Amino acid sequence: MGNNEIIFVELSSKFSVIIERMPELPSGALVILFKQGSRNELPQQAGITNLLLGLLFRQTTKKTFIEIQEYIDSLGAELDSFVAKEISGIYSRYLVDRFNEVWSLTEEIIFYPKFTEEEFTKEKKLAEKEIISEEDDPEEYLFNVFYKNLFPNHPLSNRIIGDMDSITQLVLDEVRNYYSNCLLYAPICVSITGNIDPDFVLKLAEQMKNLLSNLFGLINHNDTTQKDTPTFKPLSNFVNVKKKGVQQSYTVIGWYTCPYQSEYYFPVIFANTILGGCTSSRLYYEVREKRGLAYSISSFTDFYSDIGILGVYFITQPDLAEAVTEIVLEQTHKLRLQGISKDEFDLARNYVKSQTLIRTDNPLARALRNARNKLLINRIPTVSEIINEIENVSLIRVNEAIGELSANQLIVRVEPSER
DSSP, X not given: OOTTOEEEEEEETTEEEEEEEOTTOSEEEEEEEESOOGGGSOGGGTTHHHHHHHHHTTOBSSOOHHHHHHHHHHTTOEEEEEXXXXXXXXXXXXXXXXXXXXXXXXXXXXHSBOOOHHHHXXXXXXXXXHHHHHHHOHHHHHHHHHHHHHSTTSGGGSOTTOXXXXXXXXXXXXXXXXXXXXXXXXXXXXXXEESOOHHHHHHHHHHHHHHHHHHHOOTTOOOOOOOOOOOOOOSOSEEEEEETTOOSEEEEEEEEEOOTTSTTHHHHHHHHIIIIISTTSHHIIIIIIITOOOSEEEEEEEEOSSOEEEEEEEEEOGGGHHHHHHHHHHHHHHHHHXXXXXXXHHHHHHHHHHHHHHHXXXXXXXXXXXXXXXXHHSOOOOHHHHHHHHHTOOHHHHHHHHHTSOSSOEEEXXXXXXX
């Protein structure tokens, strides 16, 4: 078996295992990924996935919250959870000789939680405090307004942590039902990287699959999670919000683009790099270096199964926000009409390739990438294959992708209520 070989096994139609050996590393990573995210939640249950994953860590049938945390620390490991729009999961980093203990604890947290009213109440209070904290953060608040207007009346617009109404109304029975009928009902991928024996891992994974089947009887069910195609039309083209306590002007400008399975995926990433994705980008030079209008400006991409976003985010003084907006629109229009140059294309290709390779040093990043690719695009490209895809992007394809950007943009600005 060669170094860093990817082994993929489907133990059932809904339960798969990926093992990528990295024998040279003293640490490893374990990811249990669910094809269930905030976009799969009902509107009245917004935030339930995030709350549930936090609740899993609060108590098991064998350990209290503090015992769980002390055990993780005693292993010198990191064990946590996350929720995104289309996936969620539990992940861990550890020294390779602690793999067995980490696996056992992760299995205990997922399959043997103890849901009590006391711990549920604590987790709800923490969720409510997180919501308040996010609303106080101008950047978080800005992007919440942005997604609400970009995907009106669709779960993609929901905050991952939910809102005060949805969290307050949740009851423990709802969370229990969501746990067994939605989270564990969704396709699951176990992804491991590090110096590990694949045969040993496959035995453990087979036991986990059988445990899931015996406890819940769900392993052969079809995926019926809710996912609606969003309306690709923002509520309006410009939203201006006055907010107390804000000193600067925060602005995000976004355009619809391709989903992550599109042939334009990497070309859009190239375009993002040139627009504002690196320190030699057009916007960084025009806005920050040449004119000194903003200290912070960058562009970003966000891809989903049926739509994508290319956006620009900047912070500046309130009286300069309109001038920076005009430059962004001017540069984007110029990019659409003229495309990028051969020199810019070469720079973007080298930059994207280098950033991809740099991230491969991290076993957790690789484990997450492998599991995400399996669940979202149903294939697991190796690093070499990804680099080949980047190398095969053409200048013509990048400029075609730029031309495919939505004609109208959404501009959202949050600025001081009093000047």
